[in-house]
Amino acid sequence: MQRTLMAAAVAVALQGTIASAQSLEEITILGDREQVRNLPGSAALVDAEQIRIEAANDINQLLKTVPGIYIQEEDGYGLRPNIGIRGATSERASKITLLEDGVMIAPAPYSNPAAYYFPTTLRMSSVEVLKGAPLLRYGPQTTGGVVNMISTPIPQESAGSLKLRAGENGEGDLLANYGARAGDFGFLIETAQRRSDGFKDIDHSGRDSGYDISDYVLKLGWETGQQSLLFKAQYSEEISDETYLGLTDADFARDENRRYGLSSIDEMDNDHQGYNLTYRLALSERVKASAVAYHNEFARNWFKLSGGSSLVGAANAGDAFAQGVLDGSEDIAGLSYKNNSREYESRGLELNFDIDLGEHQLALGGRSHRDEMDRYQPQDIYDQVGGELVFVRSVQPTGGDNRFEKADALAFWAVDSWHATDALNLNLALRYEDVESRRRQYSDPERLADPSVRGNDSSEWLPGVSLVYDLNPNWQLLAGVHKGFSPLGGGATSNEDPETSVNWEAGLRYEGGWFVEAIGFYSDFDNKAENCSNASPCSNGATSGSFVTGEAVIQGLELQAGTVFTPGAMSVPLNLMYTYTDAAISEENAALGFSDGDSLASVPENTFSLRMGLETRIGWNNYAVVKYIDELCMSIGCNKDGDAFNRSEDLWVVDVISRYALTDSMVAYLRVENLFDEQAIVSRIPDGARPNKPRTASVGFEWNF
Numbered sequence: 127m128q129r130t131l132m133a134a135a136v137a138v139a140l141q142g143t144i145a146s147a148q149s150l151e152e153i154t155i156l157g158d159r160e161q162v163r164n165l166p167g168s169a170a171l172v173d174a175e176q177i178r179i180e181a182a183n184d185i186n187q188l189l190k191t192v193p194g195i196y197i198q199e200e201d202g203y204g205l206r207p208n209i210g211i212r213g214a215t216s217e218r219a220s221k222i223t224l225l226e227d228g229v230m231i232a233p234a235p236y237s238n239p240a241a242y243y244f245p246t247t248l249r250m251s252s253v254e255v256l257k258g259a260p261l262l263r264y265g266p267q268t269t270g271g272v273v274n275m276i277s278t279p280i281p282q283e284s285a286g287s288l289k290l291r292a293g294e295n296g297e298g299d300l301l302a303n304y305g306a307r308a309g310d311f312g313f314l315i316e317t318a319q320r321r322s323d324g325f326k327d328i329d330h331s332g333r334d335s336g337y338d339i340s341d342y343v344l345k346l347g348w349e350t351g352q353q354s355l356l357f358k359a360q361y362s363e364e365i366s367d368e369t370y371l372g373l374t375d376a377d378f379a380r381d382e383n384r385r386y387g388l389s390s391i392d393e394m395d396n397d398h399q400g401y402n403l404t405y406r407l408a409l410s411e412r413v414k415a416s417a418v419a420y421h422n423e424f425a426r427n428w429f430k431l432s433g434g435s436s437l438v439g440a441a442n443a444g445d446a447f448a449q450g451v452l453d454g455s456e457d458i459a460g461l462s463y464k465n466n467s468r469e470y471e472s473r474g475l476e477l478n479f480d481i482d483l484g485e486h487q488l489a490l491g492g493r494s495h496r497d498e499m500d501r502y503q504p505q506d507i508y509d510q511v512g513g514e515l516v517f518v519r520s521v522q523p524t525g526g527d528n529r530f531e532k533a534d535a536l537a538f539w540a541v542d543s544w545h546a547t548d549a550l551n552l553n554l555a556l557r558y559e560d561v562e563s564r565r566r567q568y569s570d571p572e573r574l575a576d577p578s579v580r581g582n583d584s585s586e587w588l589p590g591v592s593l594v595y596d597l598n599p600n601w602q603l604l605a606g607v608h609k610g611f612s613p614l615g616g617g618a619t620s621n622e623d624p625e626t627s628v629n630w631e632a633g634l635r636y637e638g639g640w641f642v643e644a645i646g647f648y649s650d651f652d653n654k655a656e657n658c659s660n661a662s663p664c665s666n667g668a669t670s671g672s673f674v675t676g677e678a679v680i681q682g683l684e685l686q687a688g689t690v691f692t693p694g695a696m697s698v699p700l701n702l703m704y705t706y707t708d709a710a711i712s713e714e715n716a717a718l719g720f721s722d723g724d725s726l727a728s729v730p731e732n733t734f735s736l737r738m739g740l741e742t743r744i745g746w747n748n749y750a751v752v753k754y755i756d757e758l759c760m761s762i763g764c765n766k767d768g769d770a771f772n773r774s775e776d777l778w779v780v781d782v783i784s785r786y787a788l789t790d791s792m793v794a795y796l797r798v799e800n801l802f803d804e805q806a807i808v809s810r811i812p813d814g815a816r817p818n819k820p821r822t823a824s825v826g827f828e829w830n831f
Contacts, residue, residue, distance in 0.1 A: 214270025293824025372814025531616025
């Protein structure tokens, strides 16, 4: 009986809706930790407790504790993360499905999925990761996994919280919210404010290298016994003094936290607004319906140096003039600083029906979606004279800097969670994606001449099946296979095919005094493709469109284990994670110069994390988080080319947190990130060696009222 009830709860979690209409909770895809550990597929939950304990504000550091996830750091703060999952490589998180409260949150998920916008981690109450065949319920990216970020829900009664943190380098975080209910109505207001002066020092400049972020959320809810309505509005602004320009290896060895004066005027300026309306209706005891309408807008201008990689590459090769230009001791004319200015819009309507047929729990639904990106990127020309930047002129945009891209997509899905026997739960899934993408590229700044036009139409049926089988009360077997799909994006031409793959997983779970899980995965690609951007240039150097690299295999093993020891009056929670991955070209490709066995870009061979704590009855609790990530190839084949500049460095980092409960509702804490101040080259793209965050201490205060 207990297993039957659990199977029903798991089915509801997988179908992505709330079981009762009497709820204003946001849409979750997993449920709680117990449900995660019984899914007919692999998943992970970074719950509110972990986020609270670690005082988390960087999605990269949170996800480094999840098996099967690959992080390629960029700015040290996780402002624009590069997240990969299994067969989905990490190119600006464009190969995974990103959701906030069940709604796609990438700026343009089909035409331009690169995550130049990412929700403020500080205001999230939990983070869900779903892998394997059950992810076919979500999309459009269905190869590696789904990351769903859950924002603060409307409270059940009047309640609020205030969280403050202050640290080195002028870092400061504030999270404040308050919500209440009156009869059938409820509301929540929340703001997250973040700032930092940055940890890098810019040559010949008094400017900071940090950021200022303001984020605001309003939720209004109404519910009765059979239906509920939830409205959410979000607005955020960011100004960050970030650059693509890294360092030469020699300069990195002398001072990892240096920035060249050429990047002193680089700045990201963006704003995002999003609106969701979710309606739920219980049509009967066995049939529940939900509808979600959403509209997101994102505008950004990342003003930054173009072509810095050529200077860094030349200096790495021993070019004294290039090194002098970077140092500011050599004058140079004609430096180009591009206004990487783009406006994105996405909108859609999603319908879903959850049908309880006893042994079968069905989810049937569809989504109509449109997104677009308008790119208009003028360039400013500067000369460097005596180490100072002198403005010369502006150049209006044409060609690739002046274009409009859009995509229209229809998706349908059918998921059957079938409790076949007392021991066997099957999950049968079928998804259909139909995508039409178009690009108009203009040869004149005024867009008066006829543009060049390209487009692509593609459609895919994506089947999948997975199972979980109870071997006995402690052991479970899980397995699954599904077809993966990744849209080509707005720049695709008519003769290109989207990336597809066949993805397998199989493993064992044990739950007793310990929870232990071991899962092997295997992804076979006929046409592995890279998404090209300035942030993540493809292996052929392209910074737009896609680059099809041919047949490839990504395979590996995920391990995790957790328990709680109770010596005397103390508790010692312990959680370990390890992932091994082999990602390589699987067939000779003479036309592109690839060989069987060439390592793929942005996938580490080994990742590891250890989370442990020492909790006492007097309210003084201490925790440590140990994280390791192996070196990464910056482009395909670094395992064979002998080029030291084509790979990052491996990195160990230890974070410690000490928390003390002042009262039942107030906690103070000390947090030290990167305790041993270990820094390494975590990335070399796009324009030189980049470090992780150095040792940074901060103090914080939490008050729940």
